[in-house]
Amino acid sequence: MRARFWIGFLVVALAVAGGLSYFASSDPDGLDTVALNGCTVTETTAGEQLDGTCIAQNAGEHHTAGSPLADYSVFGGDGTVGLAGVIGVLVTLVLAGGLFWLLRSRTPNRRE
């Protein structure tokens, strides 16, 4: 019964990252919308070109833009968002689960 809940929770997270992510909106989010306000965005071969005046023009190239998982893809491949998401869920689970497991307080009078 206990295990069923944990497995169920993980399956939901994997399904969201690995499947539902294909249906995510690709429009800019709230913060990006504000940052892009005042600019028109043109997609060019060299990336996005911003014309006008907006906050996003100050944004720097990302330091980890060369990461194999950059922009939620696997090596930039089309249609790999689901795989990237699954990897992300598992990495996050191991990192967070490991940290929290190490941090947990051990009750001194526990009987096993």
Next chain:
Amino acid sequence: MVTAMHMSDGLVNAPTALLFGAIAVVGLAFCLMRARADLDERTAPMAGLVTAFVFAVQMINFPILPGASGHLLGGALVAILVGPYVGAVCIAIVLLVQALLFADGGLTALGTNVTNMALIGVFTGYGVALLLRRLARRGKGGLVATAFVAAFVNTVVASLGFVLQYAAGGAGGASLGTVFALMVGLHALIGIGEGVITAATVGAVAAVRPDLVYLLRGTAPALVRKEASA
């Protein structure tokens, strides 16, 4: 396509990035110290799963207006499920993974992003949930309503964090008034989505494992008693 969704490098100047970097480090160190007391063999795996779940759900941008989307921040969600101290660490881990592996959220902007989402968002969500705790402990409907309201408020208040940082050392490109109005307006819409996702998630966990809902800890509410006898 999943788009980048957090602050990039360069939107605020270096002193501001450093200041909020320091605030993030101090805040997270405090949370890590306090988190210990909230973690045991039952809640540690829960906190790991909640972190992975937030990573997953943050990938899902939902439309709010033509040409604009929003995504979960997760502050109230983690605060209600695993408590504010563990919760802040959960969100910080998500932001770290996104910045390091997925090129989402600048490395020099990590301090501002952690301050806004992991500290402001989580503690605002928790504060609202605490204010409504009597309602939350009255039953399923009360808990779900509490989760919705806490999540809505956490989204709007977290967005004010960016306005504050822009006011302190924004790189320019828009007036502070415009940034304030747009941030609050858009995040009020995103907050509705955040509220729905948070309410659904908290409701689902409480339906099967109310003992794992941090907000329901302590005084035995009807929800937990029902579980114990089942």
